[in-house]
Amino acid sequence: MQPFVLSRPKTLAEAAELASARPQDSALRAGGIDLIDRMKEGLEAPARLVELRWLGEADREVMRALGPEGDGVQVGALVTLAQLAAHEGFGEAHAALREAAGSAATPTIRNAATLGGNLLQRPRCWYFRHADLVCLKGGSACLAVSGENKFHAILGGGPSFIVHPSTLACALTALDARVEIRGASPRTLPLAELFVTPKQDAKREHALQPGEVLVRAILPKPGPEQRSGYAAVKEKQSHDWPLAEAAVKMSLQSGVMTDVRVALGHVAPIPWRSREAEAVLEGKPPSEALFAAAAKAALAEAKPLRDNAYKIPLAQGLLREVLHRVAGVPLPE
Numbered sequence: 001m002q003p004f005v006l007s008r009p010k011t012l013a014e015a016a017e018l019a020s021a022r023p024q025d026s027a028l029r030a031g032g033i034d035l036i037d038r039m040k041e042g043l044e045a046p047a048r049l050v051e052l053r054w055l056g057e058a059d060r061e062v063m064r065a066l067g068p069e070g071d072g073v074q075v076g077a078l079v080t081l082a083q084l085a086a087h088e089g090f091g092e093a094h095a096a097l098r099e100a101a102g103s104a105a106t107p108t109i110r111n112a113a114t115l116g117g118n119l120l121q122r123p124r125c126w127y128f129r130h131a132d133l134v135c136l137k138g139g140s141a142c143l144a145v146s147g148e149n150k151f152h153a154i155l156g157g158g159p160s161f162i163v164h165p166s167t168l169a170c171a172l173t174a175l176d177a178r179v180e181i182r183g184a185s186p187r188t189l190p191l192a193e194l195f196v197t198p199k200q201d202a203k204r205e206h207a208l209q210p211g212e213v214l215v216r217a218i219l220p221k222p223g224p225e226q227r228s229g230y231a232a233v234k235e236k237q238s239h240d241w242p243l244a245e246a247a248v249k250m251s252l253q254s255g256v257m258t259d260v261r262v263a264l265g266h267v268a269p270i271p272w273r274s275r276e277a278e279a280v281l282e283g284k285p286p287s288e289a290l291f292a293a294a295a296k297a298a299l300a301e302a303k304p305l306r307d308n309a310y311k312i313p314l315a316q317g318l319l320r321e322v323l324h325r326v327a328g329v330p331l332p333e
């Protein structure tokens with residue numbers, strides 16, 4: 001790993017200025033799990049790391065906030081996955097975020113990894129992560145297309161077939177989160193607008209400009225009788241990356257599901273909201289048959305590569321399971 005300077009700005013404004021002054025040569029550091037991995041893997045060698053964890057009290061409070069914000073909930077970018085997993089204030093309405101945070105990575109990683117870093121981490125694709133290979137993110141071809149593609153995208157792929165790595169992004173998509181950005185153009189945007197599809201720009205995964213800082217995520221006021229849930233399937237349940245993830249949110253009143261959101265993870269280059277599944281479920285009473293139809297609709301457009309057709313029944317089964325649990329309908333024997 002190349003030597004680097006570690007800066008500890010006291011304000012967000014100072015952090016943004018340091019990170020934008022020499023954009024190709026600086027990187028913001030939160031938990032550092034992904035960033036330091038990339039540096040150790042020889043993918044990047046920033047000359048300056050701008051530490052976000054040593055901000056002065058005022059900005060640190062914003063970045064570490066976790067709790068009510070108006071009628072909704074705010075989660076500061078420096079809140080760790082372990083804190084999210086242990087947060088009892090989420091209740092049933094926002095359970096998907098608690099469950100997602102508790103399922104990601106390992107306890108050690110969850111103690112350091114932050115919401116902001118989790119959303120903005122780079123893909124785990126083994127071609128992208130190999131310092132001696134030049135994939136579409138640095139060159140002209142996605143090496144997964146003709147290579148080993150067991151873990152790659154089945155939905156929304158092309159020209160790159162990465163899957164988005166963030167577990168929190170899957171849950172936050174189902175929960176209709178927004179994110180607040182500070183820097184040259186301060187703004188709050190729906191989470192979906194944070195992510196960039198490979199068709200928009202195959203070189204990057206998010207829309208932040210150098211020096212922009214993700215400050216917090218905001219969950220809107222929950223709907224009446226809102227409930228939510230998340231689950232993942234992994235090869236090794238204890239510490240692996242997911243093969244597929246599903247998160248669901250709904251209001252369940254008078255036996256009818258409304259305001260339904262369905263998100264899938266690790267199946268597409270962005271967290272994948274399935275409006276097709278939502279349309280099947282919206283305004284109907286929950287039932288096993290309806291959940292099966294929703295799962296089928298969610299994967300109807302899937303286009304597997306050579307090695308990953310298994311993800312279709314896997315994601316369908318997982319989505320059905322989460323729907324059953326969230327709606328309180330017992331799974332069939």
Ligand SMILES: Cc1cc2nc3c(=O)[nH]c(=O)nc-3n(C[C@H](O)[C@H](O)[C@H](O)COP(=O)(O)OP(=O)(O)OC[C@H]3O[C@@H](n4cnc5c(N)ncnc54)[C@H](O)[C@@H]3O)c2cc1C
Binds near residue numbers: 032035077114242
């Ligand atoms: C064995 C293993 C298993 C894992 N399993 C999972 C899993 O199941 N699910 C999952 O989601 N992840 C998984 N991870 C990845 C891990 O969760 C992420 O690396 C971690 O969440 C990144 O967070 P961080 O705070 O350490 O980010 P950092 O490494 O500090 O930052 C990541 C990126 O985001 C940028 N950044 C960070 N914060 C901000 C901010 N506030 N504003 C602007 N830019 C910012 C940094 O510049 C950097 O480019 C796993 C990792 C390992 C090693």
